[in-house]
């Protein structure tokens with residue numbers, strides 16, 4: 001794939017997975033616009049990107065505010081002279097039980113992770129349509145394929161992103177726009193450390209142990225559980 005000279009917008013590109021993807025694309029010669037909320041991170045990342053010899057710019061906005069997402073994406077498209085690729089990566093992981101998590105937090109997770117992905121794709125779409133080609137990568141999670149304990153809002157938001165991507169794919173294929181859904185498992189980042197899924201050491205993933213415990217509990221309930229392709233399906237006995 002020759003990506004040299006293309007332009008990509010990476011939401012949540014100031015740290016974590018988004019920053020890693022932005023750097024990889026920049027090494028391929030892609031001009032990068034990153035978005036986020038922390039100006040210090042964004043500025044430092046833009047300098048790193050420029051150091052790789054590409055154009056780089058940032059925009060600050062919150063993914064849950066449609067008008068702000070639209071204005072921020074339009075500003076980056078102007079800075080970069082167009083957009084070819086959207087990496088729809090920004091998201092929050094707020095982990096907790098259904099019983100204890102406040103409904104406000106639940107709503108905020110859905111708004112950021114689902115509405116945010118929708119707002120950003122919708123804002124980028126006219127630029128890709130005009131070019132007659134483009135790529136949108138929506139970052140979901142394995143959590144969206146199966147759900148799990150203490151992640152009801154997060155998993156529901158990511159399941160919806162999987163479905164939303166399929167609708168985008170179906171609607172926009174005629175405009176030659178590819179829509180790709182990523183469903184990563186646990187990766188050491190600020191989000192997974194704060195969520196108690198890892199301890200920051202790339203070798204240590206804590207969450208699968210909880211998850212295995214959950215599977216054992218399902219089995220104890222005398223339900224049949226089938227594990228396939230990283231997903232768990234349980235059926236009533």
Ligand SMILES: NC(=O)c1ccc[n+]([C@@H]2O[C@H](COP(=O)([O-])OP(=O)(O)OC[C@H]3O[C@@H](n4cnc5c(N)ncnc54)[C@H](O)[C@@H]3O)[C@@H](O)[C@H]2O)c1
Pocket residue numbers: 011012013014015016017018035036037038061062063064089090091092093112139140141142183184185186187188189190191192
């Ligand atoms: N780390 C993992 O194990 C893992 C696994 C699967 C999927 N993911 C997904 O990968 C993506 C990146 O996560 P990460 O692990 O790098 O976490 P992270 O917390 O380091 O990065 C998240 C980024 O999203 C931005 N963001 C969050 N809420 C925002 C908002 N309201 N407005 C604007 N920007 C906002 C943050 O500023 C940050 O840059 C997320 O969508 C996450 O759900 C992560």
Ligand SMILES: O=C(O)[C@H](O)[C@@H](O)[C@H](O)[C@H](O)CO
Pocket residue numbers: 093140141142143147148184185186187192197207208211
């Ligand atoms: O941040 C994430 O999205 C999480 O890491 C999930 O992907 C879990 O790791 C998954 O549910 C494994 O059981």
